[in-house]
Amino acid sequence: MKSITPTLLLLSLCGLNACSHLITGKMVGYPDGGEPNTSCTNRMFGSVTSLYTETAYVQFRGANWQSFTDRTKKHFYVFITKNGADQVFGPYQLVAADLDCDITWAESGKKVIIDIFELPVGVTEYDKNAHDLRIKRLTLEFAYDQSVDRFSPVAQ
Numbered sequence: 001m002k003s004i005t006p007t008l009l010l011l012s013l014c015g016l017n018a019c020s021h022l023i024t025g026k027m028v029g030y031p032d033g034g035e036p037n038t039s040c041t042n043r044m045f046g047s048v049t050s051l052y053t054e055t056a057y058v059q060f061r062g063a064n065w066q067s068f069t070d071r072t073k074k075h076f077y078v079f080i081t082k083n084g085a086d087q088v089f090g091p092y093q094l095v096a097a098d099l100d101c102d103i104t105w106a107e108s109g110k111k112v113i114i115d116i117f118e119l120p121v122g123v124t125e126y127d128k129n130a131h132d133l134r135i136k137r138l139t140l141e142f143a144y145d146q147s148v149d150r151f152s153p154v155a156q
Helices: 003-018
Strands: 021-029 044-045 049-050 054-061 071-081 085-096 099-106 111-119 135-146 150-152
Touching: 021 099, 049 071, 054 099, 054 111, 071 111, 071 135, 085 111, 085 150
Parallel strands: none
Antiparallel strands: 021 054, 044 049, 054 071, 071 085, 099 111, 111 135, 135 150
């Protein structure tokens, strides 16, 4: 019984750490407003399942043991799926309060533009007029190179 106690304590602490920060995000399929392709294999990014064959997903991770709306260090990742290939970019890092983003597929699916916005401390994206209070912090662009069938970050 004594040998089980340290193991259970360690597993409990690991479980607490896994639930210690908020993970949120936004996904946009291409073509914008198009119908999901239900014949493709489901793809999993965190807790989001996509039936689109082409998707861009931004996943935000809050600071450990802090409210997501507090001004803290946030990490985020960009996931892009095209032609069945998944690509992950990041982690990117910002010190910010609540984060939101706009995702745009441009140039007939050959470019993904991601605008990252910060909301004022204590304001969430669900609050009334939150969209009007957003402050643009960063723009990321990814261009598709057909010769290698991959997206690459565009230097800013």
